[in-house]
Amino acid sequence: MLSITDLTVSYGPVEALNGVTISVPRGEVTAVIGANGAGKSTLMRTLAGLVTPAAGQATLDGEIITRKSPEDIVRMGVALVPEGRSTIPELTVEENLRLGGLWRPKADRRTTQAEVFDLFPVLAERQRMRADTLSGGERQQLAIGRALMSNPKCLLLDEPSLGLAPLIVTQILHLVRRLADETKIAVLLVEQNAVTALRMADTGVVLNLGRIVQTGPASEIASDEKLRHAYLGY
Amino acid sequence: MTSFIDYLIGGVSNGAVIALMAIALVLIWRATRVVNFAQVGQAMFTTFVALTVQTLTGSWALALVVAMVAGAILGVIVQFLVLRPMRRADTSGAIIATFGVLIALQAAVGMIWGGDAQAYPQPFDNAGIVAFGRIWPISVYDFVVIGVTILLVIALSLLFTRTSIGLAMRASAFNPEVARLSGVRVSRVLTFGWALAGVVGAVAGVLVAPSSTVSPTTFDILLVFAFTAAVIGGLDSLVGAVALGVFAGLVISLVSGLSNSGNAPVVALVLLALSLITKPDGVFGHHKARAV
Numbered sequence: 001m002l003s004i005t006d007l008t009v010s011y012g013p014v015e016a017l018n019g020v021t022i023s024v025p026r027g028e029v030t031a032v033i034g035a036n037g038a039g040k041s042t043l044m045r046t047l048a049g050l051v052t053p054a055a056g057q058a059t060l061d062g063e064i065i066t067r068k069s070p071e072d073i074v075r076m077g078v079a080l081v082p083e084g085r086s087t088i089p090e091l092t093v094e095e096n097l098r099l100g101g102l103w104r105p106k107a108d109r110r111t112t113q114a115e116v117f118d119l120f121p122v123l124a125e126r127q128r129m130r131a132d133t134l135s136g137g138e139r140q141q142l143a144i145g146r147a148l149m150s151n152p153k154c155l156l157l158d159e160p161s162l163g164l165a166p167l168i169v170t171q172i173l174h175l176v177r178r179l180a181d182e183t184k185i186a187v188l189l190v191e192q193n194a195v196t197a198l199r200m201a202d203t204g205v206v207l208n209l210g211r212i213v214q215t216g217p218a219s220e221i222a223s224d225e226k227l228r229h230a231y232l233g234y
Numbered sequence: 235m236t237s238f239i240d241y242l243i244g245g246v247s248n249g250a251v252i253a254l255m256a257i258a259l260v261l262i263w264r265a266t267r268v269v270n271f272a273q274v275g276q277a278m279f280t281t282f283v284a285l286t287v288q289t290l291t292g293s294w295a296l297a298l299v300v301a302m303v304a305g306a307i308l309g310v311i312v313q314f315l316v317l318r319p320m321r322r323a324d325t326s327g328a329i330i331a332t333f334g335v336l337i338a339l340q341a342a343v344g345m346i347w348g349g350d351a352q353a354y355p356q357p358f359d360n361a362g363i364v365a366f367g368r369i370w371p372i373s374v375y376d377f378v379v380i381g382v383t384i385l386l387v388i389a390l391s392l393l394f395t396r397t398s399i400g401l402a403m404r405a406s407a408f409n410p411e412v413a414r415l416s417g418v419r420v421s422r423v424l425t426f427g428w429a430l431a432g433v434v435g436a437v438a439g440v441l442v443a444p445s446s447t448v449s450p451t452t453f454d455i456l457l458v459f460a461f462t463a464a465v466i467g468g469l470d471s472l473v474g475a476v477a478l479g480v481f482a483g484l485v486i487s488l489v490s491g492l493s494n495s496g497n498a499p500v501v502a503l504v505l506l507a508l509s510l511i512t513k514p515d516g517v518f519g520h521h522k523a524r525a526v
Contacts, residue, residue, distance in 0.1 A: 048415060074417040082415065088408045091401075099405050102398050103417040150417060 001025050002047075002078070002154045002186050006056035007066075009039075009046050009210075016042040018210045019056065024154065027184040029177060031201035031218060033194040034231060039210040040190040041083055044158045047188070048080035049073040060154055075103065077153035083162060085139040087146065089132035093123055096131050096142055100149030109149065116145040119175065137168035141175070148179075154186040155179070161193045169193065173200050194232045198222040206231050240371045241491035242484050247376035248445075249483020250383035254438035255460035256467065256475035257390070261431040263469050264407040265424050267325050272312060272332040274457040275339035276432055277439030280304040281448050282347045284440045285354055294357035301436040309432025313425055340450040349450055354443035379441045386437060387476055390430075394472075403427055455499060459486065462502045466509040468519025478517065 002024040009017040017039045024030045032040055045051045047058055049070035057066045065073050070080075079100075087096050097116060101109040117124035120141040126134060131142060140160055147155060157176065161169040177200045180187045191197035198204050204221035206214040208231050214221060221227060255273065262270040284301035288294060316335055320328040358378055362369040394400040405413040406423045414420050438460075439453065446452050463482040467474025485505070486498040509516070 050411070050415075070414040071417050071419050074415065080415050082411070086409075086412050086415070088405055088412055090408050091404065095401055095404075098398075099401060099413070099416045099418070101417075102402055146412075146416060 002058065002060050002188060004043075004047070004056070004058045007043070007046065007053050007058060008055040009042050009051055010054045016210050017046070017053075020207070020210075020212055022188070022205055022212070022215070024186040024188045026153070026186045027180055028202040029180045029187040029189055029200060030203045030205060031189045031191055031194075031197040032205045032207055033191055033197055033221075034207035036192070037209070038207040040192075040207055041158055042210075043207070044080055044082070044156050044188075044190055047073075047078060047156055048082075071103075074150050074152075077151075078156065079147035079150045079152035079154070080156040081143045081147045081158060081160065083158040085136065085143050085163075087131040087134075087139050087142045089130065092128055092130055093134070093142055094127040096146050097123070097149050100146035101151070104149075104151070108151070112149050112151050116148050119148075119179065120145050136164050137172065140164065140168075140172055144172075144175075152185060154188065157187065157189045159190055159192060161191060161196065166196075169196055173197070176200070194228075195222070237491065238488070241487045244371040244491070245484040245487025246480065247372070247379040247483070248442075248487060249480035250380050251438050251442040252456065252459045252463055252482050252486075253476045253479025254383055254386065254434055254441070255456055256464040256479040257387070257472060258431040258435040258438065259460055259464040260467070260469060260472055260475045261427055261434065263464070265403065265427040266317065266328070268317065268328045268332065269461070269469075270312075270332045270431065271329070271457065271461075272335035272339060273431065273435045274439075274453040274460070275336040276305060276308050276312065277435040277456075278448065278450065278453045279308060279339050279343055280432075280436040281354070281439035281443050281453075282343055284436075285347075285352065285443070285448060288355060294355075298437065298440050301440045302433045305432035305434075305436025305439075306429040307432070309428040309430075309435075310425055312432075313428040317428075343450045351447035351449035351452060354446075354448050356444045360444065375444065382437065382441060386434065387472075390434070390472065399423070399426060458499050459483075459502055462506045465506060466516055468516025471516065471518035474516055474518030 004020060004022045007017055007020040020043060022030065032043065034040055042051060046053050049068055053066055057064055059065060060076060060078055063076060065076055065078055097113055101112055122138055123142055123145055131139060134142060160172050173196055176187055176189065179185055189197060189201065198218045198221055201218040204216060204218040205212055206221060206227060213231060214227055258273050259270060262268055280301040283304045284297040287300045288297035312335055316331050317328055320331050358375040360373045360375045362371055362373055394404060402418045402423050406418060406420045410420050442456065459482050463478040464475050467478035482502065485501060489498045489501045
């Protein structure tokens with residue numbers, strides 16, 4: 001389980017996150033929703049070790065992950081798929097995947113790669129192709145596949161729907177749901193696309209200007225009209 | 235016509251050395267976006283180390299190996315002492331710092347080995363090969379130079395395409411953030427890159443030494459040619475560095491042979507200027523714009 005406690009992040013005088021507390025149990029999908037500038041990406045980048053928090057901490061199964069390097073956090077079992085389809089276009093599909101588990105023993109890497117190919121068959125078909133020949137949806141699958149290659153206990157997904165067609169978004173989010181159900185990974189998902197995200201998540205967290213305004217079962221948050229009008233703008 | 239072909243043949247081994255030095259520049263550029271002007275200084279330093287070993291033991295091969303090891307160590311030292319502290323400054327600051335390292339290395343060599351030009355012993359026969367009833371403008375030593383270069387280029391391409399460290403180096407060069415998020419210890423990979431470039435530069439230095447002399451500044455001209463080759467080749471491209479390095483060797487040989495060797499650097503700089511005007515990304519460079 002990923003536990004985030006009182007996490008506060010400042011960029012100079014600006015507080016991007018203020019006392020954020022979230023629990024992400026294994027096998028569940030927690031969706032953090034909120035408008036642009038709510039602090040969603042900052043939350044993800046802090047958990048992955050790219051940003052150092054001013055206060056608070058995050059733990060994975062009791063081990064503190066905050067204030068560690070991204071390289072160590074991946075090894076501890078937290079993998080981030082950053083915003084904007086984070087594949088390396090100059091590398092092949094297979095190389096992008098291999099990269100995700102480069103630090104692991106070869107045999108483990110092979111096993112995980114087979115699992116990733118099961119989950120995303122299209123990646124198996126395109127193994128030898130350069131990542132920049134893939135479509136947007138395929139590239140997002142590759143980005144998630146790369147993160148899974150580290151065999152994480154917790155997967156962080158930053159705006160996986162960005163720039164994808166609605167049908168593809170639904171497909172990707174369904175895969176994420178399946179992943180949580182089948183592998184018991186804890187999934188923390190950040191989305192601007194609140195409707196779709198809440199439909200498949202277990203828990204919803206509404207973030208506004210760096211503070212949590214509401215936490216609850218995803219279905220309740222989705223049906224709370226006042227919340228929708230005030231923070232989600234629909 | 236015969237002399238034209240002779241000049242071309244004579245330029246190949248010179249081009250091989252330029253290609254190696256250009257590869258060293260490209261390795262550092264790809265990983266750090268810094269042009270390491272100290273590379274020839276490092277190569278000059280390690281060539282003096284090789285000269286000392288060669289004088290003591292008489293073994294050319296041992297001297298080459300020691301120079302390679304020294305090149306790796308010196309590359310790591312330069313990175314740790316100069317480039318790491320400069321990391322937060324912008325890259326133009328780091329590039330100027332490499333000039334500082336070059337001057338410091340030249341001064342250090344002057345203090346240790348003296349400022350005079352010294353002859354580097356000729357390890358193999360340097361006379362033109364006699365075949366088909368004439369003397370060709372290429373010697374056994376030229377074949378050694380070309381052979382060592384080919385071996386090194388093959389070894390490098392295998393390293394980059396077939397090994398984990400090679401994949402980590404490419405990923406770190408293309409997108410350090412994604413590499414770190416994948417668990418690659420990017421700063422260690424960069425250090426390895428500096429060591430590798432140091433090795434390649436050291437080989438270039440030892441190979442070119444017998445055909446010139448060694449002094450603190452003899453290799454400066456090699457920097458001009460290697461830099462030109464690397465930039466025209468696209469700076470990002472190892473293939474470009476090799477192709478344009480050899481091409482530069484041929485051009486220099488032709489210009490020196492048909493006019494005067496003093497004109498070669500001028501021609502190189504004219505080619506560099508033309509390339510930057512007409513094809514700023516280089517012949518083998520890929521365009522930087524990417525879809526987001």
